[in-house]
Amino acid sequence: MAGFGKTAAAQAELNDAALPSHERKNPFAALEAEMSTMSDRIGHTFVGLVGNENTGKTAVVTSAYNKYVSEGGEKSLWALDFDGGAQANKSAFYPDLDSIVVWEPYVYMTNDRTAIDYPETHNRTMRLLQYAVHNSEKLWGVLITGLDGFDSVCINNMRIHDLGLSKDAISAADVRGAGADNRRVEFQWDWGLRKTRFLQLITLCRGLVKKGVRVFLETHLAQTNENDERSLRPMSGTRPAWEKSTAGLVFQIILFEREDVRDENGNLTNQRFTATYEKSKTDAGLQGQRRIILTTEAGGKPVWYGLQELEEGRL
Numbered sequence: 491m492a493g494f495g496k497t498a499a500a501q502a503e504l505n506d507a508a509l510p511s512h513e514r515k516n517p518f519a520a521l522e523a524e525m526s527t528m529s530d531r532i533g534h535t536f537v538g539l540v541g542n543e544n545t546g547k548t549a550v551v552t553s554a555y556n557k558y559v560s561e562g563g564e565k566s567l568w569a570l571d572f573d574g575g576a577q578a579n580k581s582a583f584y585p586d587l588d589s590i591v592v593w594e595p596y597v598y599m600t601n602d603r604t605a606i607d608y609p610e611t612h613n614r615t616m617r618l619l620q621y622a623v624h625n626s627e628k629l630w631g632v633l634i635t636g637l638d639g640f641d642s643v644c645i646n647n648m649r650i651h652d653l654g655l656s657k658d659a660i661s662a663a664d665v666r667g668a669g670a671d672n673r674r675v676e677f678q679w680d681w682g683l684r685k686t687r688f689l690q691l692i693t694l695c696r697g698l699v700k701k702g703v704r705v706f707l708e709t710h711l712a713q714t715n716e717n718d719e720r721s722l723r724p725m726s727g728t729r730p731a732w733e734k735s736t737a738g739l740v741f742q743i744i745l746f747e748r749e750d751v752r753d754e755n756g757n758l759t760n761q762r763f764t765a766t767y768e769k770s771k772t773d774a775g776l777q778g779q780r781r782i783i784l785t786t787e788a789g790g791k792p793v794w795y796g797l798q799e800l801e802e803g804r805l
Contacts, residue, residue: 535805536742548579737769
């Protein structure tokens, strides 16, 4: 009968696939098929953008993306906007660039004394990143602004919902003395819970990078003691405001700073915005290099340079 041989062979393959892997004719067939589709053309842009407010962190990303689009690129830039910076940047500089998609990660309360629904905000963040992984072929990059805001979501979930120490974020923030040990919830933490929640975001971001998507984690600086191992520079007194293991997981860390220049009378004459490569795992030549990204002059027009390596697609 015509076609019977092919049908029988196909059925035999199905029967073989249904067996436990160690009983199949070739127990490694699935791995061989996977290896045949592997590609070394994966991404390695996984950047921590660290700095105080208004130092150009979001701007270098959107500027580089705008250059990519102007040269004919058709992929999108998605932003999970925990601090509102991405939406403000898009509104001010790229209002007509529809391929910049800014997602609201927060889920807000309607009938409580606190503004944010922390469990649902965490869940929504996970769904958004899972959706990004699903659409990875359409994405130039993913930007997460205010990563310290997501860390706060993880901490509040830990204290309110995982440990049941507080009824809401206001109670969780109340560390006035009370009770036999003169403490309420100040030292009642389970860092493992907070870390697990936080690293779920990092894991999904790493998945995006493996698919060739550029990922940018933007966070602010927090004050710390001089000997804190999380400080970007010895004796700096500041550290990135993220879960401490993050620094070891990203491939690049760039510190953004603003220098105010004044005349002999103390009047501000100009400002210089810089980006310094504090970590460059994928290009040792960038380690410690500083770039000027913007200069301003009192009474004059600003000059925008952007981040050279990102603008040229080399980061």
